[in-house]
Amino acid sequence: MTKTIFIAGSGGIGEAAALLLREWCEFETAIILGDISEDNLAKAKAFVTEGSSKTTPVETVLMPREGTSDDLKAAFERSDVLLDCSPGGQAPRMARFAVEFGMHYANLTEYVAETDAIIELAKDAETGFILQTGLAPGFINVLAMQLYGEFVEKYRNENVERIAMKVGALTAHAHAPHFYGFTWSPIGVATEYVKNSRVIRSHKITERPALSARETIIIGARTYEADLTSGGAADLPDFFEGKARELDYKTLRYPGHYEWVESVEKKLPKDEDLPANLEKVMLEQIPSVEDDLVLVHASVDGFDHRGRRRMIEKAYYVEPLEINGKSLRAIQTTTAAPLCQSAMMLLSGKYKGVVLQSQLEPQEFLGGNFVSRVYENKQ
Numbered sequence: 001m002t003k004t005i006f007i008a009g010s011g012g013i014g015e016a017a018a019l020l021l022r023e024w025c026e027f028e029t030a031i032i033l034g035d036i037s038e039d040n041l042a043k044a045k046a047f048v049t050e051g052s053s054k055t056t057p058v059e060t061v062l063m064p065r066e067g068t069s070d071d072l073k074a075a076f077e078r079s080d081v082l083l084d085c086s087p088g089g090q091a092p093r094m095a096r097f098a099v100e101f102g103m104h105y106a107n108l109t110e111y112v113a114e115t116d117a118i119i120e121l122a123k124d125a126e127t128g129f130i131l132q133t134g135l136a137p138g139f140i141n142v143l144a145m146q147l148y149g150e151f152v153e154k155y156r157n158e159n160v161e162r163i164a165m166k167v168g169a170l171t172a173h174a175h176a177p178h179f180y181g182f183t184w185s186p187i188g189v190a191t192e193y194v195k196n197s198r199v200i201r202s203h204k205i206t207e208r209p210a211l212s213a214r215e216t217i218i219i220g221a222r223t224y225e226a227d228l229t230s231g232g233a234a235d236l237p238d239f240f241e242g243k244a245r246e247l248d249y250k251t252l253r254y255p256g257h258y259e260w261v262e263s264v265e266k267k268l269p270k271d272e273d274l275p276a277n278l279e280k281v282m283l284e285q286i287p288s289v290e291d292d293l294v295l296v297h298a299s300v301d302g303f304d305h306r307g308r309r310r311m312i313e314k315a316y317y318v319e320p321l322e323i324n325g326k327s328l329r330a331i332q333t334t335t336a337a338p339l340c341q342s343a344m345m346l347l348s349g350k351y352k353g354v355v356l357q358s359q360l361e362p363q364e365f366l367g368g369n370f371v372s373r374v375y376e377n378k379q
Contacts, residue, residue, distance in 0.1 A: 024369055130355045197209075229250065337375070
C-alpha cells in the first residue's frame with residue numbers, strides 16, 4: 001500500500017528530504033511538496049525529478065500563509081505523515097494540521113517554546129510526533145544515547161561523569177580573521193551564539209551563556225575548538241539529570257573563530273537586537289559557500305564498576321553527496337536523513353504521541369537506511 005508523505009517547506013532541507021525519499025525509500029511512496037512560493041515548488045520538483053529513473057509521483061500544493069485552502073486540505077487528507085521543514089515559528093501550526101488530519105509528524109526546530117506547545121498539543125494524539133529530529137538537535141542526541149547504552153552495558157555503571165555532544169557545519173577552507181564560511185542560516189548561527197545553552201552541571205540542569213566554556217579537541221588528527229551554543233541538547237538534560245555529572249552541547253569551529261566572534265560582540269549593544277546585529281556584521285565579513293562538510297563527535301566519560309575511568313566516543317565526517325547529478329551539501333543530507341528516517345519509523349506504526357530524542361530506539365534509528373547511507377557512507 002502506497003504511503004503519502006507531505007513535506008512542508010521546499011527549501012534546501014525540504015528538497016533534500018524529497019530527493020532522498022524518492023531515491024532511497026524501500027517501499028512505495030507518493031510525495032507532496034508544500035510551500036508558500038510557487039517558484040520554490042517548481043524549482044524543488046525539478047530538482048527531485050529531473051535525471052531520475054524513479055517513478056514515485058511528486059505533487060506540489062501552494063500553502064497559504066495563514067489558515068488552509070481546499071487544495072491543502074485535500075492533500076492533508078491523503079497524507080500519512082507530515083515532515084515539517086518550514087520556519088521554526090510555524091511548527092505549532094503544522095503540528096495542529098497533523099492532529100486535525102490524523103497525520104504522523106516530524107520536525108527539525110530547536111525552538112523551545114514551539115516544542116513545548118507541540119508537546120501539549122500532541123500528548124493524546126493517536127499518531128506519532130517525533131520532535132527535533134535533524135542534525136543538532138537530532139542525530140547527535142540519538143548518537144549520545146547509543147554511546148551511553150554501550151557504556152552502561154560494558155562498564156556496568158549507569159552514572160557517568162560527562163556526556164559531550166559536538167557538531168560543526170564547516171567549510172573545507174577557512175580564512176583569517178574569522179576562520180569561517182556560512183553553510184546554513186546566518187541568523188541561525190548568530191542566534192545560537194547569543195542564546196543561553198541548557199546544560200547539566202553537578203548533576204543538575206542549569207543554563208550557561210553561549211560561548212562561555214571553550215575547549216580544544218583533536219578529532220581525526222585535526223585540531224578544532226568547541227564552545228557552548230543553544231539548542232542542540234534537545235531533551236537530554238531532562239533524561240540525564242541525576243545520571244550525569246556534566247552534559248553539554250557545543251558547536252565545533254576552526255581555531256580562532258570564536259575569538260573573532262567575541263571581538264565583534266564586544267562592539268555591539270547588549271539588547272534584544274543582538275542576534276540580528278551580530279548577523280549583520282557577520283554577513284558583511286563572512287562569505288557563504290557551497291563546498292561544506294559536517295563533523296559530528298559524541299562521547300561518554302565515566303568510571304566502570306571497578307572504579308577505572310573509561311570513555312566511549314564516536315565521530316563522523318560527512319562530505320557533500322551527489323545523486324542523479326544533483327549535488328547535496330553535507331548540511332542538507334545530515335539534516336534531511338534523520339528526518340526521513342523518522343518518517344520511516346513513524347510509518348511503521350510503533351510510535352504514538354510525542355516522541356523526544358531520548359526516546360528513540362538508537363539502533364533502529366542509526367542503523368536505518370537513510371541515516372546509515374549518509375553518515376556511514378553505505379551507498
